Amino acid sequence: MPYNRVFFKILRHLLLAAAAIIMAFPFYWLVMSALKTNDEIWQFPPALWPDTPLWSNFVDAWQAAPFAQYLFNSIFVAGSIVVIQVINSGMMAYALTHMKFRLKGAMTMMILIGYMVPATAVYLPGYIILGKLQLLDSYGGLILSNCVSVFSIFLIRQAFLQVNHELVEAGQIDGASHMRILWTILVPLTRSSFAVLALITFIDQYNNYFWPMLITRNPDLQLISAGLRSFFVEGGAYGLKWPLIMAASAFTIAPLLVLFLLTQKLIIQSVNLTAGSSKG
């Protein structure tokens, strides 16, 4: 029996290590390819690491396209969306959980239906509407069209449902307005859900590609993914600049990997909350 135990333990570690290495290998490969010379990268069989790491590839790639602008656009747009979603999800969830009004059931239903509609399916009409509003090719369009998320509303609604309604009533008796109750009582109590909302929304929006690419033609407004893609298509179609493309991919991924490493616990906790909000 103990033999069996030890055997299983070793086997388990071996399997896990193998799986982890396979999963992480593309990232290793990315960095190594970014450090190779153009000749090295076309060697076959490929070398596992470069002879002398060519760190200048990163500088060259950074200067080859307006990546600083792209990065700023992504962070600015994602950050603005986070702020707006915190506000509108909080208010909507408050109304749905702690206010009484007619059509509350209908409103909840509507949001549920919104949850089921595949967002990408309405990109074409969304594009036409955005055009009619003169919001194509603008920060306003990028931010406004993403400023509400059914998922965020659900997440906060779920958190507010756990808060005892008596706290809200106590606030009302003290004469506090709904706004005051929401921001000084409910939000502090459910701050971990708001942190999750902020983090998930930021990651999603930073990574967003399809919709922002559709609604912006101006290169100055491109988000990092679309910018990286244009760089890839211009430089990479004939395989001329692979090391630079790899370097550019690396610094696109890096901020998110760092953010992920810093906030891992919270992200994994968010899964707990997501799984919870899917039940109710």
Add this chain to the structure above:
Amino acid sequence: MKRFKLAGDLKAFLFTLPALAPLTLFWFIPLGYVVYLSFMEWDFMSPDKLFVGLDNYRYLFQNPAFYQSLRVTLWFCLGSVIPSMTLGLLLALLLGGQGKGGALYRTMMFAPWVTPTVAVSIVWSWIYEPEVGLANSMLNLIGLDGVGWLKDPNWALLGVLIMTVWKSAGWCMIFYLIAIRNVPADLLEAADLDGANRWRKFRSVTLPLISPTTFFLVIVQLIAAIQTYDQINILTQGGPSGSTRTLLYLYYQSAFTSFQIGEASSVAVTIIFGCGALSLIAFMAGRKTVHYH
């Protein structure tokens, strides 16, 4: 009294407005608009739209490209959802009782999900490079011939699928990890006392207890699979010869490349109904088999 109630309604309405206004503008109106457009013939440019009734649908259902992309979508769904979930469950089971060392494994496996799809797709397109790419040199290493990967209609879909599974398996794993931790220990101990082996315990205790997670993952992953765009756009752009063109990609191409707005809209409506039907089927199947406790 009635006035008070009305005032309350108004206040609540004002609270919902910041979310409701954009939701209506960018979600509900487009939903109605796309149905309307699917009955029209329009090329984006001309000022007038022509009402053609069900012609777009009739044309769509006679179009072999539609059936091809339907097949691709089906394979894409099966080929991404089943492996991602199986792999996720296996990894979660392996990781189940790990302490500190487990955290490192977990981080490494979950990282692909967090990173931008476009950037990692570019990495994968280099891995799939037929001449000197990593994928083919691995194949050579074990004595197999390299394949064309993204340039070969027989292999391109598999290439996109491998990358997709790589990206989402860790995500499924996290969900399963939490579900497995929530399985009550006394149930497993009771099974131990009954002399059940590992497989038997998994089969009759763990698996039924984590079925709500399985059910949730199936729906979320299916809907995500139907909406996949980024990696297809970077890796294959629907090609070669339509072998990776999903319904969504067909929709996008007919709208923004061939400007057949009516036809594209009819594809969109099909996708929306497809997702609705899938959710409904999953929901009904879930009611029968999912075990809530």
